Amino acid sequence: MTKPLRLGIAGLGTVGVGVIKIIQEKKSLLEARTGKQIIISAVTAKNKDKERGVDLTPYPWEQDPISLVKRDDVDVFIELIGGHEGVAKEALELAIKNGKDVITANKALLAHHGQSLALIAEESGSALRFEAAVAGGIPVIKSLTEGLAGNSISKIMGVMNGTCNYILTRMESSGLSYEEVFSEADDLGYLEADPNLDIGGIDAAHKLSLLSSIAFGTEVNFNGVELDGIDKITINDIHQAADMGYRIKLLGVSQMTSNGLEQRMAPCLVPASSPLGQLEGGTNMIVIEGDQVGQIVLRGAGAGEGPTASAVIADLADLARGNRLTTFGQPAKTLTKAISSKSQTLAPYYLRMLLHDEPGALAKITKILSEFNVSIDRMRQYGHEDENAPVLIVTHEIRHEDLMKAIQKMPNTEVLKAQPVAIRIEVV
């Protein structure tokens, strides 16, 4: 047996505690599998005295992440602090500058600073691994970077935020409003400290931007993600989409087009019978399309102590086995700048409108749609509530831009009772 791999763990929340438990409970299994003893040299977190349900007495406590990184007996710095600025960034940067390997679950940090951090890591020969940053326990970074290395990737899709999927599936099953389910989720502790990270789609967009970089050989471009949250989705949208055979998911899509890289994180309609459509609760799913392999679907728990710790340990096992990779699957200096393209790819759309119940109202709307080449595949008009006529339209494949232009012109008709809602339909 070679010399042990010595860890410094910063951040002892759910994931940090999960990692320590696995290292304690699976000592012999991990040694058999990796050929190395894995030792925790020291730990640190904000609050030393908090009861965490795991025995920390064997480990020296460091005052802060910086001093933890500086210890001579730390080979691998495990950053589970979170946040894209501040001490997490400082400590991680110091570690890779000093040639130490780093494992992190910090999608925000990598989404904002991935390129510069990868450059530093590769310059000093450090490994910077982040399986736990995307889709919890699903080995998606590994599958994409290594398992599909022989493929030109054309598209990645996925449900990558369990909280949003919980809210949307719970709204459907309970019939409760967005606001009611949101406060339920809050009570259950499902939401981030800043809930907009979840429901605004930001957390999921962080993850998508990391997958895009690996898939397309481009620098991480979080700002290039077209972003829309789930907070405008009503229980009516959910019911009416279901009526048309669809379910609403906060779906990430990243695809390389002739115009550049399209990255979207937004509510989408997907066929109710498709694998993505059937995803319940906090489960995540990633769909990868490669030119050789066709479509690969990966599904599993996207968060939680066990699944996320499992991903950290996967990175750790790689390092213990001596298996090293560049951060984004090829040297950071060879990644190209992503040319962002706003949704140019054609797609069908779902369009919900509330019209005044008056003769010719619908004709005025459909006339505008046809002016902008928005052709209608299916249309439903519902029984009139009060004096309003709710109308649902599923379009043929159209350009997003054309639909937006049509919607902008609609108020001129004076038949709209409310702002139309348009949601892209992804055929999976």
Add this chain to the structure above:
Amino acid sequence: MTKPLRLGIAGLGTVGVGVIKIIQEKKSLLEARTGKQIIISAVTAKNKDKERGVDLTPYPWEQDPISLVKRDDVDVFIELIGGHEGVAKEALELAIKNGKDVITANKALLAHHGQSLALIAEESGSALRFEAAVAGGIPVIKSLTEGLAGNSISKIMGVMNGTCNYILTRMESSGLSYEEVFSEADDLGYLEADPNLDIGGIDAAHKLSLLSSIAFGTEVNFNGVELDGIDKITINDIHQAADMGYRIKLLGVSQMTSNGLEQRMAPCLVPASSPLGQLEGGTNMIVIEGDQVGQIVLRGAGAGEGPTASAVIADLADLARGNRLTTFGQPAKTLTKAISSKSQTLAPYYLRMLLHDEPGALAKITKILSEFNVSIDRMRQYGHEDENAPVLIVTHEIRHEDLMKAIQKMPNTEVLKAQPVAIRIEVV
């Protein structure tokens, strides 16, 4: 750039040709991702003159796999010949004895000789990789060995033979008999030269035995797989299972129990609405249950030129990147002998019987079932055809042994018109 990785490819069927095409067409992508130039030093196959749709003129032709292995300019021997004895085994063994790395898609060879080959490879420091041997393009070996290295695995399930899944789903959609669909599949070239490898479940059992070894740290034990093919499944079974909300799949299940390792490859009923139940055609799916990660589902094409070549290239990328693993996830000499256990785990069963249409017939059968503690969850009796009364039973969770004893005693009642058919139900 370091010195190139030099390949010798033996076997130029579908997969070999696919591998060569990727190496030719994605030269710069592979170099960017792996940091190495990948060069084909020489190739060999049975027939030199066959038109294969790929330009082989750049590559020296070796007379046979043995002389290919012996070439000084071959670092990695890619074995795509197939067969668990003969020249494939000889050449592979020679390669690893000589310290060369090997990539193979040969599940049969590894199922029969995996342990001894892994010992030789590890003794001489060779890597012996086989992602392409299981589930085509799905990175399941990598996910299990690396991505889930922090988990104690409790169970693996999967549909791993596309041909069988094609036959079963085609029977259901067309209403054709097993024999009719079998000859269709034969005409389409979907069957192995020895079709029993597919429909007898042997090919899928090879794959299952390899996954079991990695998952449970046990020596490959192909002979420990309880094996049953799909050739006894009738169109009636398919229709009647559908009536009860199930679909029939050739399902592999491997689980560690207190009595030992249970490995089964046999037709099973799975809920029609489950991910496994919805699997169509040649698609494969592997479900892995780990104590940390929960349930991970991997889905994709299980065969074909692109998907299988994609898996070979994944192994190749690992080697080019300098990432090496023991064959089965831990050193072969540390693998334990698998103690095989015949299906002891409780499960519900589907039982199809054809009874004489006479008073008390069903009572006689249910009396025997209750004698052996086989309790009935649901029962259906169909409209009588001729003088027969088809009866379907779904049991509660029972022991397989008890059911077999009950079935053995049934002929004594003299009410059976045919041998009862019992199929395990897997709840996924």
